[in-house]
Amino acid sequence: MCAGERMSAELMTSDPNPIVSGRSCGTCTLCCKVLKIWELDKPPGVWCRHCKPGSGCMIYSGRPQECRTFHCGYLTNPDLGEEWKPSHSKIVVVPDMEGKRIAVHVDVQRPDAWKREPYYSNLKRWAALAGVQRGQVVAYVGGRMYMIFPDRDVDLGMVGEGDWIMMDERMTSAGIKFEAHKLHKDDPRAQDLDAQQSGQEVLRSKPTE
Numbered sequence: 001m002c003a004g005e006r007m008s009a010e011l012m013t014s015d016p017n018p019i020v021s022g023r024s025c026g027t028c029t030l031c032c033k034v035l036k037i038w039e040l041d042k043p044p045g046v047w048c049r050h051c052k053p054g055s056g057c058m059i060y061s062g063r064p065q066e067c068r069t070f071h072c073g074y075l076t077n078p079d080l081g082e083e084w085k086p087s088h089s090k091i092v093v094v095p096d097m098e099g100k101r102i103a104v105h106v107d108v109q110r111p112d113a114w115k116r117e118p119y120y121s122n123l124k125r126w127a128a129l130a131g132v133q134r135g136q137v138v139a140y141v142g143g144r145m146y147m148i149f150p151d152r153d154v155d156l157g158m159v160g161e162g163d164w165i166m167m168d169e170r171m172t173s174a175g176i177k178f179e180a181h182k183l184h185k186d187d188p189r190a191q192d193l194d195a196q197q198s199g200q201e202v203l204r205s206k207p208t209e
């Protein structure tokens with residue numbers, strides 16, 4: 001098994017991983033920009049009002065619980081090399097949906113960061129493995145979402161709390177082909193979804209016949 005496959009498998013576990021020895025946030029504060037912080041009603045892609053970029057959290061002892069428990073993939077996965085440090089890559093890797101999804105949250109000021117190497121090749125390799133495991137690999141640039149498949153990327157546009165993402169799969173002569181569609185949660189097609197989650201969650205429909 002190549003390093004990418006091993007790394008992907010580890011990223012897709014839901015176990016809280018310990019922080020890799022020798023790693024720390026240092027001067028990185030990128031998660032305080034790229035992530036939505038629910039407890040602060042902070043949208044993705046803008047700096048948290050409590051962050052001093054390059055320095056840290058100004059309310060550290062009183063920061064929200066979701067900030068206390070968050071550790072990005074760089075901190076927790078030893079198979080992610082130093083090139084993945086968010087302050088360098090401009091990408092924050094986050095295992096999501098109980099390990100079924102790998103999300104990369106990209107700095108809006110470097111929106112193409114996920115398409116640069118060595119990142120893009122890794123994302124494609126993880127996407128191939130995710131297809132086998134019925135998982136997903138997605139990139140967020142601000143509120144914009146891209147579904148990453150081995151053969152292409154699907155721009156789903158801005159995805160809000162009222163939107164669901166429906167996944168379809170069908171067998172073709174070349175193998176299983178996956179599709180992703182954005183639906184408003186009131187769309188009747190959303191009723192067929194077999195995973196009932198809302199917000200910026202990726203949902204999978206029943207496989208097509």
Ligand code: SF4
Pocket residue numbers: 024025026028029030031032070071072073074075086087092
């Ligand atoms: S993105 Fe990762 S390394 Fe950077 S501040 Fe957040 S948790 Fe630390």
Ligand code: SF4
Pocket residue numbers: 031032037048049050051052056057058059060063064067
């Ligand atoms: S409260 Fe602190 S740790 Fe949480 S996002 Fe804001 S600056 Fe970062």
